[in-house]
Amino acid sequence: MTNHWIDIQYSDCVLIMGSNAASNHPISFKYVTKAKENGAKLISVDPRFTQTSSKADIYASLRSGSDIAFLGGMINYILENNLIQEKYVKYYTNAPFLVNADFKLPGDNDGVFSGLKDAKYDKSSWSFQTDSAGVAKKDMSLKDPNCVYQLLKRHYSRYNLDIVSRIAGTPKEKLLEVYEEYAKTGATGKAGTIMYAMGWTQHTVGVQNIRTMSIIQLLLGNMGVAGGGVNALRGESNVQGSTDQCLLFHILPGYLKTPVASLPTLAEYDAKNTPTTVEPNSLNWWNNYPKYVASLLRAHYGTGVSLEDSYTYLPKLDDGKNYSWLSLFDAMYKENFTGFFAWGQNPACSGASSNKTRQAMGKLDWMVNVNIFDNETGSFWKGPDMDPKKIKTEVFMLPCSASIEKEGSITNSSRWMQWRYKAVDSPGEAMPDGEIISELFYRIKELYEEEGGPLKEAITQMTWDYGPKDIDGKVRHLDAHYIAKEINGYFLEDKEINGTLYKKGTLVPSFAFLQGDGSTSSGNWLYCNSYTEKGNMAARRSKKDESGIGLYPEWSWSWPVNRRIIYNGASVDPETGRPWDKEHPVIVWNGSSWVGDVPDGVAAPGAGRPPFIMKPDGVGSIFGPGLVDGPFPEHYEPLECPVESNLMSPQFVNPTIKRWDKEGTGTDVDARATCDPRFPIVCSTYRVSEHWQTGLMTRWCPWLAEMQPSMFVEMGIELAKNKGIKNGEIVTVKSVRGQVDAVAIVTDRWKPFNIDGNTVHEVGIPWHYGWITTKMREYVHGDKKPEVFTFGDSANIVTPFIGDANTMIPESKAFMVNVERKEV
C-alpha cells in the first residue's frame, strides 16, 4: 500500500476490484465504512456479487481476465471527457515527454508494441526523444502527437464502451456509471483509492492490470494524497516484510538486485544498477544504491571480509534466466534438485497445478518441512495417489513456534513494522523458526570447518552475532533485538557526517547516513531508522496524532523513515506548495520546513523538484518502458479462456509469457485447454473469511473449520439448472490438469455473462482445503465434537501452470473447467 488502512476513510471514492475486502480483509472495511459515512461512494467490480458488492453503491460484474479492457475503457472515458487533474498530470507525470517516433502502438501493429521478436521485446523504440544534453524533450501543452499523453489517448481510443462491454460482459450503462463516478476524483482536492488483491495479480497480465489503475490514479491526481494511492491488500501477516527482506530469487533485502554472472565485480554491479539522471531537478534517490549494497554486504560478512570478497561470495544468477516459483517446481519435476526446504509454507496446496507440484516432491532426495501443523507438503508421500513404498524422498518435519510463542516484528500491508511479544512457551519441543535456522547454520558451518568444501568461506566467514554467546562462541539464545539492530545497521567506525560524530558501534539513525565505503552496516536499508539509539521504533504504542488524518506517527514504525503516505510530495501544488486537498493535507509548508507526514524528498515550494523520487526522472510513469510486455497495458486473453479470439486485436494472449505447454518445452502435466468444449466454464479461485491460505492453520482450529467445513464450488442458478445440479450436492470440478470434489453452492451471486453475444458461465472455488481433514484431528477436552468433518482437496489441482509475464505469479484467477454431478 502506498497509503495505509486508516487513510481509506479520507477517500471520496473507494474502488474495490480484484479483492473482496469485506470478507478477506474484514477490519479494513471499518475504514471503507467510515469513508461511506463521510459521503464517499463505494464501487465493487467483481465477477461475483461478493460481501463487498453487497455494501457497494455501484456493483459491476466482469468476466475474469478482462480487467485491462474494463479499466482501459475508463482511461478512454477520462481522456475523451478531459477529466484529468491537468496540473498534476503536466508536472508530476511523464505525460508531456516525447516518445521516439519509431514507437508503434498495438492498434497500428497487429496487437503488439514495436520491437517484438521471439516472444521478447527489443525496447529500443520505447524511449524518449532527448535534447543535446540528453534530457527528455517535453511538450507542456500535451499536444505533440508523439507525447505520452497523445499516445495514451490514441491507444485507449480503441477501448470504447461497445468493445469493452463485448469483452468483459459488463453492460455499457454500468461501465459508464462506474467511469463517471470514479472520474469525479480527478477534481482538485478529491481523492479516489483502489483496493486490490490477488484478483489482479494472478493473471498472465497481472502487473499490467495494476499498471492500468496506476495510470488512472496519476491522471486523476490520486497518488500521494490522503484517501488515494494504489493499495495492495496483502494476504499474509508478514508477506510485506518477507518481500522487503527479499526471500525471492531476483532481489536482495531492500529490493537490491541479485547479482548476475556478467557482473563479476562490485564496481560493475554498482555501475549497472545505479540509475543516473540528467533531469536537472530530479533527486534520483536510487543514486544511493552502492551505499545500500555495501551496508548489506557488511551485515552478511562484517569487516573481516573485504567488500569485494563479500560480493564474490554472493551467488550469481545466469543473465536472463528465471528462477521463480514455477521455474523452481518445473526444475524439481525434472529432477534437478536433490534437496528442498519448504519452510513455513505448504506448496503441495498453494502452488498452481498441485498434481505437478506433489509429483515433483517425490523426485527429491530430501525435504525439510517446518511448520506448526501437519500438512500436505510434509506428508505428501502418503497423500492421494501416492505409494510410500515407491517414494524415495527423505522427509524431516520440524515443529516450530506459533506467533505468540516468540518475539519479533512483522510488517503489515500499510508498511507498518509492528513488534510482537512472547506470551507462552512453544508446545513440546517446538522451537522458533529463527532458532532452527541458527542451529542448522552452526552445524553446517562446523561441517565445513571440519571437512572443507567448495567456497566454504561463504559460510564459515558469515557473521552470526544474534545474542549473548557461550564460551564456544555460539549464540546462547537467538535474540530478535540483535537481528533487528543488524537490519537497521551500525556505524562500524567513528564517522563524522555534517559536523556530527557518530561513534563506532552505535546504530545508524536513518538510511541517509549509510556509507558506500564499508564504514556502515545495514541488513536492509529500507528498515534503517527502525531500531536506533532512541530504541525499538516498531514497539512504540503512542496514540499521539497531530496530523488530523490518522497518521499515528508514534505507533510502531513505517518504512521508509516512518513515512505513512509515500509519494506525499505529490499532494501539493508544484508552484505554491499548497495542498491540493485543504481539508486533508498530508504535508504543509510552514515557511521554513514541511510539517505533517515525513516529507518524501520534497524541496521548498516552487523549487521544481519532481515528487516521484525513486524514478530517475522524478515523475510518475504513465509511459512505463520498464516492463517486459509493453509501456502501456493492452488487453490480452487469459491463457485459458472461453473465446476463440481477442476482440481487441489479432494477438490472442500476452505474447511475452513463458510457456510450458508448447510441444518440446513442457511435460504431460502442463496441459492447456482453451476454448475447448470439454471445459466450457470460466473458473476463478477465492477465499473465505474463516480460512487462511491453504487452510494449514485454520483447518486445525475447530471454531473455524466448523464454520467452513468443506471445499465448495459456487455457481449461478442458470448454470446449475442446465447441469441438473442441486444446492448441496457433491460435484466434481475438472480441468485438463486434474479434478477436485466440492459441494455445490447454487446462488444468484453468479450471473451468466453475455460475451459478444454468447452466454458464458463462471464458477468460483476457494483454495483453503487439502486432503488432511478434521477426521485426523485430536480435540482439546471440552471442545464440541464436529458434526461434519472438513473434506476436499486443493483448488490448485485444477489451476494452470502459467505465470504473469513480469512476475511469473500463476494465473489462478482465470482458467477453464467443467462441473459435473458426481457419479455415486
Added chain:
Amino acid sequence: MDISRRGFLKISGTALMASGIGINLKPVAAHAQPLKIKYAKETTTVCPYCAVGCGIIVSARDGKVINTEGDPDHPVNQGSLCSKGGSIYQLSVNKNRLDKPLYRAPYSDKWEEKSWEWMIDKIAKNVKKSRDASFTLKNEKGQVVNRTEGIASVGSAAMDNEECFIYQKFLRGLGLVYIEHQARI
C-alpha cells in the same frame, strides 16, 4: 534456568519441559467468581493471518493461553477482530500442534520421532552433500557464479522479519539461487 539452546537440544526428550512452568494460581482463582483473565499475564501481539495487522491481547496463566481478544488501543482495529483473528487462542491451545521432530525414511510409510540433535545433524549433512555435489564455481561461459542449483527453498511470509532476514542470509551463504516464497503466488 538458563540452558543454552545446544544444551537444550541434548536434554530434550529426557527432561521434557522443565522450564516454562510458573506458579500455580488456581487455588486463588477458585475464590468467588473472578474475571477469567484475573492474575493472567498480558502481552500484546499482532494477528498472524492477513496483513491488516490487527492488535491482539493475549492473556496467559500458568504458561497457558487462557484468552485472546482484540487490542482496544490499537489504532487500526480498535479492539475488533474478524473470525480468524478472534480464534488465535486455538492456535496455541490445540492438541494437533506438531511438538516433536518427525522423520520419514526413504520408502517408509510412517513417521518416526527423532531428537532435534539427530535431525539437525542429518539435515546438515544432507545439505553439505547436496551443496558440494552441485556447487558451481563457474558457469558454462566461464563466468564466476558461486552457486548451487541442487537445493531449492520456499518460505516464509509466516516468519518474523528478523527470521526472514537471517534465513535469506543463511541460504545465500550456502549459494542458493532458487529462493522463493508466498509473495510469488
